[in-house]
Amino acid sequence: MPRFADRHIGPDADAVATMLDVIGVESLSELAEKALPAGILDALTTEGLAPGLDDLPAPATEEQALAELRERAESNTVAVSMIGQGYFDTLTPAVLRRNILENPAWYTAYTPYQPEISQGRLEALLNFQTMVEDLTGLEVANASMLDEATAAAEAMTLMQRAVKRSVNRLAVDSDVYPQTAAVIETRAKPLGIEVVTTDLRNGLPEGDFFGVIVQSPGASGCVTDWSGLIEQAHERGALVAVGADLLAMTLLTPPGDIGADVAFGTTQRFGVPMGFGGPHAGYLAVHTKHARQLPGRLVGVSVDADGSPAYRLALQTREQHIRRDKATSNICTAQVLLAVMAAMYASYHGSDGLTAIAHRVHGHALGIATGLETAGVEVVHDAFFDTVLARVPGRGEQVRAAAKERGINVWLVDADHVSVSCDEATTALHVEHVLEAFGATRGGQHWRGPAVHTRSSEFLTHPAFTRYRTETEMMRYLRSLSDKDIALDRSMIPLGSCTMKLNAAAEMEPITWPEFARQHPFAPASDTPGLRSMIAELETWLTKLTGYDSVSLQPNAGSQGEYAGLLAIQAYHLSRGDEQRNICLIPSSAHGTNAASAALAGMRVVVVACRENGDVDLDDLRAKIAEHADAIAALMITYPSTHGVFEQDVEAICAAVHDVGGQVYVDGANLNALVGLARPGKFGGDVSHLNLHKTFCIPHGGGGPGVGPVAVRSHLTPFLPGHPLAGELSDTYTVSAAPYGSASILPITWMYIRMMGAPGLRAATLTAIASANYVARRLDEYYPVLYTGEKGMVAHECILDLRGITKNTGVTVDDVAKRLADYGFHAPTMSFPVAGTLMVEPTESESLNEVNAFCEAMIAIRAEIDQVGSGTWPVDDNPLRGAPHTAESLLVEEWTHPYTRQQAAYPLGKAYRAKVWPPVRRIDSAYGDRNLVCSCPPVEAFA
Numbered sequence: 001m002p003r004f005a006d007r008h009i010g011p012d013a014d015a016v017a018t019m020l021d022v023i024g025v026e027s028l029s030e031l032a033e034k035a036l037p038a039g040i041l042d043a044l045t046t047e048g049l050a051p052g053l054d055d056l057p058a059p060a061t062e063e064q065a066l067a068e069l070r071e072r073a074e075s076n077t078v079a080v081s082m083i084g085q086g087y088f089d090t091l092t093p094a095v096l097r098r099n100i101l102e103n104p105a106w107y108t109a110y111t112p113y114q115p116e117i118s119q120g121r122l123e124a125l126l127n128f129q130t131m132v133e134d135l136t137g138l139e140v141a142n143a144s145m146l147d148e149a150t151a152a153a154e155a156m157t158l159m160q161r162a163v164k165r166s167v168n169r170l171a172v173d174s175d176v177y178p179q180t181a182a183v184i185e186t187r188a189k190p191l192g193i194e195v196v197t198t199d200l201r202n203g204l205p206e207g208d209f210f211g212v213i214v215q216s217p218g219a220s221g222c223v224t225d226w227s228g229l230i231e232q233a234h235e236r237g238a239l240v241a242v243g244a245d246l247l248a249m250t251l252l253t254p255p256g257d258i259g260a261d262v263a264f265g266t267t268q269r270f271g272v273p274m275g276f277g278g279p280h281a282g283y284l285a286v287h288t289k290h291a292r293q294l295p296g297r298l299v300g301v302s303v304d305a306d307g308s309p310a311y312r313l314a315l316q317t318r319e320q321h322i323r324r325d326k327a328t329s330n331i332c333t334a335q336v337l338l339a340v341m342a343a344m345y346a347s348y349h350g351s352d353g354l355t356a357i358a359h360r361v362h363g364h365a366l367g368i369a370t371g372l373e374t375a376g377v378e379v380v381h382d383a384f385f386d387t388v389l390a391r392v393p394g395r396g397e398q399v400r401a402a403a404k405e406r407g408i409n410v411w412l413v414d415a416d417h418v419s420v421s422c423d424e425a426t427t428a429l430h431v432e433h434v435l436e437a438f439g440a441t442r443g444g445q446h447w448r449g450p451a452v453h454t455r456s457s458e459f460l461t462h463p464a465f466t467r468y469r470t471e472t473e474m475m476r477y478l479r480s481l482s483d484k485d486i487a488l489d490r491s492m493i494p495l496g497s498c499t500m501k502l503n504a505a506a507e508m509e510p511i512t513w514p515e516f517a518r519q520h521p522f523a524p525a526s527d528t529p530g531l532r533s534m535i536a537e538l539e540t541w542l543t544k545l546t547g548y549d550s551v552s553l554q555p556n557a558g559s560q561g562e563y564a565g566l567l568a569i570q571a572y573h574l575s576r577g578d579e580q581r582n583i584c585l586i587p588s589s590a591h592g593t594n595a596a597s598a599a600l601a602g603m604r605v606v607v608v609a610c611r612e613n614g615d616v617d618l619d620d621l622r623a624k625i626a627e628h629a630d631a632i633a634a635l636m637i638t639y640p641s642t643h644g645v646f647e648q649d650v651e652a653i654c655a656a657v658h659d660v661g662g663q664v665y666v667d668g669a670n671l672n673a674l675v676g677l678a679r680p681g682k683f684g685g686d687v688s689h690l691n692l693h694k695t696f697c698i699p700h701g702g703g704g705p706g707v708g709p710v711a712v713r714s715h716l717t718p719f720l721p722g723h724p725l726a727g728e729l730s731d732t733y734t735v736s737a738a739p740y741g742s743a744s745i746l747p748i749t750w751m752y753i754r755m756m757g758a759p760g761l762r763a764a765t766l767t768a769i770a771s772a773n774y775v776a777r778r779l780d781e782y783y784p785v786l787y788t789g790e791k792g793m794v795a796h797e798c799i800l801d802l803r804g805i806t807k808n809t810g811v812t813v814d815d816v817a818k819r820l821a822d823y824g825f826h827a828p829t830m831s832f833p834v835a836g837t838l839m840v841e842p843t844e845s846e847s848l849n850e851v852n853a854f855c856e857a858m859i860a861i862r863a864e865i866d867q868v869g870s871g872t873w874p875v876d877d878n879p880l881r882g883a884p885h886t887a888e889s890l891l892v893e894e895w896t897h898p899y900t901r902q903q904a905a906y907p908l909g910k911a912y913r914a915k916v917w918p919p920v921r922r923i924d925s926a927y928g929d930r931n932l933v934c935s936c937p938p939v940e941a942f943a
């Protein structure tokens, strides 16, 4: 049996030799020497390994690695979790676990930038939005936020944008979750927002506020009628955001029904395991009038070329990739896979099913409260949903320990208070054991407090939530949706800058093990030694691979890693009394998140120009450095660049910034071109974020989850993120709700590194570079490659320039991207980072056969373009402009186009590759933005 690396890496030795031949080099090392600047390339040790990587363990097989991880899992304790605080145990329906979470058709897809071949997940996300809208009583919800705490922070900035008054004060209720308060505090500070935290049940304090944030139910379990506060806030010109628990919202009056402007929260308890903190889909919902202020992804309904309804991402111009430092938010990768899970959980249970679960959960809480009160234990709040707060003067620790003896984790609020949260997994026996821990037994039948079932509005009435209530129907619905999409299980996805590599089944297996999945992020450390040792090991490996000294796994996307890294830089400057350092230099080619993150960190963005060859313009950089000198906080540079090239001058660029006391942020999203060859922590970076969902095999999930660890050199270590509820972390600032972010998917990266080992990782990088250079060589004569390094090589991706072609023939990048779907391929990255171009990244996982098939498609498309250019086909009626072609569009009585139906659907014949039938034709995006619809359309629309 060959090594895992041979199964992860597509091209074998013969295939690599073929590629090297076309590239015109003798060996992979010669290729590396020609592509990378000599100064940064790591010299190999005597064992032939990259320095720093030599102490990584030797590669393990799938079975060995799984057995090692299994051992760690078994040292964890899966306790009954009644901790609450924003994380609740849930019973994931097996049909959803198997058909979504464990199904590559769902988890290997990318963000739906090519909507014509993403209709399945777009429909699922529209269901998610509709679910959130219905349960919160608001009109527009996005899909999705990274977690509840960051959703609260986004609610804050959204309200400040929306009030359109220059006020900088925000009122926050003291009963929001501690992690929510911490992230709000972190985000507020650099933006100059003053947070006033107080008990808002007494009304709004004196003074002017732009916004108010409360939670329903509160962290203490208290259910409060916030309608009076909302009225008061509105009278004073402030907006109100309510953190709403969606299960509770089946019973309580939802925020929209009492006039709230914004709702935020998490959908975790809708079938997504706690996973030691994540990933889960957070949500954010608003009234229609604030729709354009919503951050992140928003799915909307539009029409295709034949007038049929079709889904696509709406209002893209708000986003960081267009608006950069003026964007509504830096969010890019969201939590799509988990949003799909939550939406399908709601479909499977329906309105009555969810309500029944809520009644059961509430019933258990009532059982605990009555039992406690009968035994003379004080229950603090009269009105609660699932969480009972008990006052036990001086006995808190004793109660906690007694519950632990019975296998139950409760939440020790302080020495005198314990709170107990019920959830879908709570049983009558758990209730009895909890009561025993308090020295109580089941008590009276009726609770003296008010009934909390006050909701009168209907919800989840759309057929999406009534049709799929049996397992057969749900299984087929999920299959029919995923059949509409191109994910990695059907084709290579050559999206430049996204690194769509293999997500191996053995890497995915551990994430659903209950020892990892069913852990509360605030469980006692003694429950999770296995998880903690896996995390510590992964942190060590990542520091070795990057040449940095320490790493934080807290950020749950690349954008969040950028933000954390910039905060660390800022804190470092402040610690040295350099308060004036506020400028962030960013090359014009940078990813939009860079500028958006700098703006969020309160920095001023100064753009550095690029030269004709795509490299950073050193003269402009030097001029900007001279101009701003001691005001420079940082330079953010992506390496290799977003132009897909290893810039020669990277060391000089870093040095120039260091010379004036600035810090260098190396955006590590392109680390797939560096692992085992060069280390950013050694060639000039002070801090980098990595994208584990690019380089390190965490699947993209259709647009999330992600993990964006931030790695730093030792002088920045004290400024890494901390967490209010994780004693082992510092008390600096907090960027995610959970201490270790999306901890439950870290086993994927652990498995990858463990199975590849140092030699496998280096081979992967070299093969990725070889494959990109091979594509560049093969396609250059058809589509000129825009940028190469000094010796004619690209890095791990290449930009194909179509601007000349478009000018000469009228055929656009859009036409080529959509036409690729007819050939059965997902398009490359379109118009990023250069408008009018396609960026191709094949990755090491694609076999030479697949890469060749892609090249053949591109070459055949070029021949089609030439037929347009020569006038054989008119610009507005040819297979490119007509793409993609649905089966329906071809099965017509009268065919009126100048190309044949065979040319449309089988341009390279039937033997070429498996046919993909796009479910819709070219989608009109502008129409959808003009007629914004962001919830499930009535079924008649599809008639």
Ligand SMILES: *Cc1c(COP(=O)(O)O)cnc(C)c1O
Residues within 6 Å of the ligand: 331, 332, 333, 497, 498, 557, 558, 559, 560, 591, 593, 594, 638, 642, 667, 669, 670, 691, 706, 708
């Ligand atoms: C993907 C990417 C990011 C953003 O990462 P997310 O996880 O989507 O937030 C930032 N910079 C570059 C260069 C990237 O390619």
